Amino acid sequence: MQSRTYEQLLKIRQSHGCGFLVLLDPDRSPVKDLARFAALCDKSGADAFLFGSSIMVANDFEKSLLAVKKAVKKPVIIFPGSSTMISSRADALLFLSMISGRNPNLLIGEHVKAAPAIKKLGIEVIPTAYMLIESGVITSVAYLSNTFPIPNHKSDIACAHALAGQYLGMKLVYLEAGSGAEKPVPVEMVKKVSSYVEIPVIVGGGIRQAEHASQVARAGASFVVIGNALEDSPRMVKEFAEAIHTK
Numbered sequence: 001m002q003s004r005t006y007e008q009l010l011k012i013r014q015s016h017g018c019g020f021l022v023l024l025d026p027d028r029s030p031v032k033d034l035a036r037f038a039a040l041c042d043k044s045g046a047d048a049f050l051f052g053s054s055i056m057v058a059n060d061f062e063k064s065l066l067a068v069k070k071a072v073k074k075p076v077i078i079f080p081g082s083s084t085m086i087s088s089r090a091d092a093l094l095f096l097s098m099i100s101g102r103n104p105n106l107l108i109g110e111h112v113k114a115a116p117a118i119k120k121l122g123i124e125v126i127p128t129a130y131m132l133i134e135s136g137v138i139t140s141v142a143y144l145s146n147t148f149p150i151p152n153h154k155s156d157i158a159c160a161h162a163l164a165g166q167y168l169g170m171k172l173v174y175l176e177a178g179s180g181a182e183k184p185v186p187v188e189m190v191k192k193v194s195s196y197v198e199i200p201v202i203v204g205g206g207i208r209q210a211e212h213a214s215q216v217a218r219a220g221a222s223f224v225v226i227g228n229a230l231e232d233s234p235r236m237v238k239e240f241a242e243a244i245h246t247k
């Protein structure tokens with residue numbers, strides 16, 4: 001099984017200490033605007049892109065992905081909201097298991113539906129232990145997944161889940177407060193989980209300030225994901241890059 005993009009992510013972490021991932025939501029912006037925004041991030045310090053949406057209602061997934069791929073040089077990784085978000089245009093796909101919840105569809109059901117198409121298209125998959133952390137508001141991901149998030153003051157529970165993900169063979173842990181979260185994943189939890197597992201930890205959801213992103217990176221996160229904050233102020237890309245890159 002190919003792992004070129006995963007290897008690239010590991011190199012990014014090695015050279016920058018912590019990598020800066022930008023979330024591109026194809027459902028939120030017209031294709032041209034999304035491609036223009038991606039190009040700006042590509043030039044201004046983003047290390048890779050996560051491309052996906054909890055739900056697609058407005059735009060065409062494939063068309064947006066193609067436009068983004070043409071506009072950037074850095075890897076574009078599908079961050080799927082369902083088994084229909086698959087494309088050979090991307091560099092890889094996060095094969096997400098929502099291990100914080102007990103919804104069998106998100107632990108194995110969607111995966112079974114997607115697997116034959118992934119094989120046929122020859123897409124690199126990165127098995128990812130996806131963990132939803134309580135965030136103050138009911139985010140799209142919490143509502144649509146029909147799962148309870150992990151309480152944000154229970155780092156021990158988060159650690160046990162992340163380690164179980166590692167033992168199941170996952171290559172990444174994703175601590176997710178949800179896009180637009182009121183309360184991001186606590187820095188203390190990032191610290192504990194990152195030091196408890198051996199696989200890289202991605203942290204995202206509700207990070208709006210560069211200073212806060214820097215704290216998350218310094219707490220041991222391997223990658224920090226920024227979405228909403230950059231959609232609102234695209235000029236902050238450089239500032240976030242400097243804050244997240246710890247070396």
Ligand code: 1GP
Pocket residue numbers: 023176177178179180181203204205206207225226227228229
């Ligand atoms: C969502 O973690 C990402 O999966 C990004 O969240 O849009 O709140 O930055 P924001």
